[in-house]
Amino acid sequence: MFLRNSKAMRILVCGGAGYIGSHLVRELSTQQGYEIIVLDNLSKGHIKSIPNGIKFEKADIRDKKALERIFSEYKPDAVMHFCASISIEESVADPLGYYENNVVGTIYLLQTMKKHNVKYFIFSSSSAIFGNPKEVPIADNIQPDPINPYGDTKYIVEKILAWSENAYGLKYICLRYFNACGAHESGDIGEDHDPETHLIPLIFQAALGQRSSISIFGNDYDTKDGTCVRDYIHVTDLATAHIKALEYLIRENKSQSFNLGSGGGYTVNEVINAVVDVTGIQFSTIMESRRPGDSAVLIANSTRAEQILGWKRKYDTIEDIVASAWKYHKSHINGYNDR
Numbered sequence: 598m599f600l601r602n603s604k605a606m607r608i609l610v611c612g613g614a615g616y617i618g619s620h621l622v623r624e625l626s627t628q629q630g631y632e633i634i635v636l637d638n639l640s641k642g643h644i645k646s647i648p649n650g651i652k653f654e655k656a657d658i659r660d661k662k663a664l665e666r667i668f669s670e671y672k673p674d675a676v677m678h679f680c681a682s683i684s685i686e687e688s689v690a691d692p693l694g695y696y697e698n699n700v701v702g703t704i705y706l707l708q709t710m711k712k713h714n715v716k717y718f719i720f721s722s723s724s725a726i727f728g729n730p731k732e733v734p735i736a737d738n739i740q741p742d743p744i745n746p747y748g749d750t751k752y753i754v755e756k757i758l759a760w761s762e763n764a765y766g767l768k769y770i771c772l773r774y775f776n777a778c779g780a781h782e783s784g785d786i787g788e789d790h791d792p793e794t795h796l797i798p799l800i801f802q803a804a805l806g807q808r809s810s811i812s813i814f815g816n817d818y819d820t821k822d823g824t825c826v827r828d829y830i831h832v833t834d835l836a837t838a839h840i841k842a843l844e845y846l847i848r849e850n851k852s853q854s855f856n857l858g859s860g861g862g863y864t865v866n867e868v869i870n871a872v873v874d875v876t877g878i879q880f881s882t883i884m885e886s887r888r889p890g891d892s893a894v895l896i897a898n899s900t901r902a903e904q905i906l907g908w909k910r911k912y913d914t915i916e917d918i919v920a921s922a923w924k925y926h927k928s929h930i931n932g933y934n935d936r
């Protein structure tokens with residue numbers, strides 16, 4: 598709990614109506630000492646994911662005038678920045694759009710923070726900055742080497758943050774998410790992208806008969822069954838990491854970057870099997886060629902986040918994660934259109 602001059606800390610959550618942002622908003626709204634303002638352009642986010650009583654501003658971070666107005670009105674103490682275009686495949690097809698939204702938009706946000714003397718920034722970075730790492734699990738200090746424009750946009754912002762600390766005294770934490778998944782324990786907020794490109798929601802669509810099958814993108818990788826390995830980390834665990842990161846930043850005033858995962862990996866086939874086990878539903882799979890821009894294996898070493906932030910995961914197995922996601926999907930067959 599943080600009180601400044603007996604007032605709650607004001608946190609501007611950019612992208613707070615998106616998948617990960619909305620889970621952060623839900624967790625933060627249960628804590629005392631914070632006032633939350635959500636900024637989202639609703640291009641991908643869902644207004645229905647925002648709890649009642651939370652201030653909401655529909656705005657785009659590329660709109661400098663809107664940023665100026667919002668910072669003047671709310672005078673935030675810290676910014677959490679979840680806004681981004683997030684599809685690796687789309688980023689390969691449209692790099693300019695990705696650099697504009699993810700890099701230029703973030704520069705405008707940082708410029709507005711600087712003008713209004715807002716010092717604390719928590720950034721949604723990604724395992725995609727590591728490309729094809731030489732060794733896994735990936736420690737925080739491994740040199741980034743992205744292999745697609747999406748990952749590159751995240752790495753560029755990490756470098757901009759380091760130079761901004763040097764020049765302006767910005768204090769930041771980069772949280773490199775591995776594969777976010779799962780849903781809030783209540784089952785009333787969850788993962789709903791349009792179009793959906795993420796593995797677990799797509800498998801549920803196959804299980805629910807909304808698509809005829811699930812495609813497996815490549816079985817010729819150097820992994821135990823030839824399909825890609827990812828580190829699946831529950832979205833609520835990611836949310837709590839943000840709160841720990843903010844507490845740390847204010848307490849220690851020290852910029853840091855952390856990899857956030859579970860320390861273990863699952864192949865695409867293993868995730869599909871977990872969905873079959875949890876739902877009890879059989880469905881078809883189709884073997885396809887590799888998807889452009891995919892890394893073979895991405896697994897985090899999150900030890901520093903645990904030790905330095907005091908971060909603890911609640912969800913450890915793919916079955917528990919899939920079960921929490923299933924609770925949302927089976928009650929929201931059409932995602933947020935169902936409520």
Ligand SMILES: O=c1ccn([C@@H]2O[C@H](COP(=O)(O)OP(=O)(O)O[C@H]3O[C@H](CO)[C@H](O)[C@H](O)[C@H]3O)[C@@H](O)[C@H]2O)c(=O)[nH]1
Nearest residue numbers: 683723724725776794795796799812813814825865888891
């Ligand atoms: O229909 C599908 C969809 C995905 N996959 C495979 O499943 C794995 C996971 O794919 P996702 O699209 O769910 O996730 P990514 O690992 O590609 O991307 C995730 O992690 C990235 C970092 O690596 C970014 O942060 C991104 O936003 C986030 O979704 C990949 O091996 C992918 O090839 C399939 O086989 N079939």
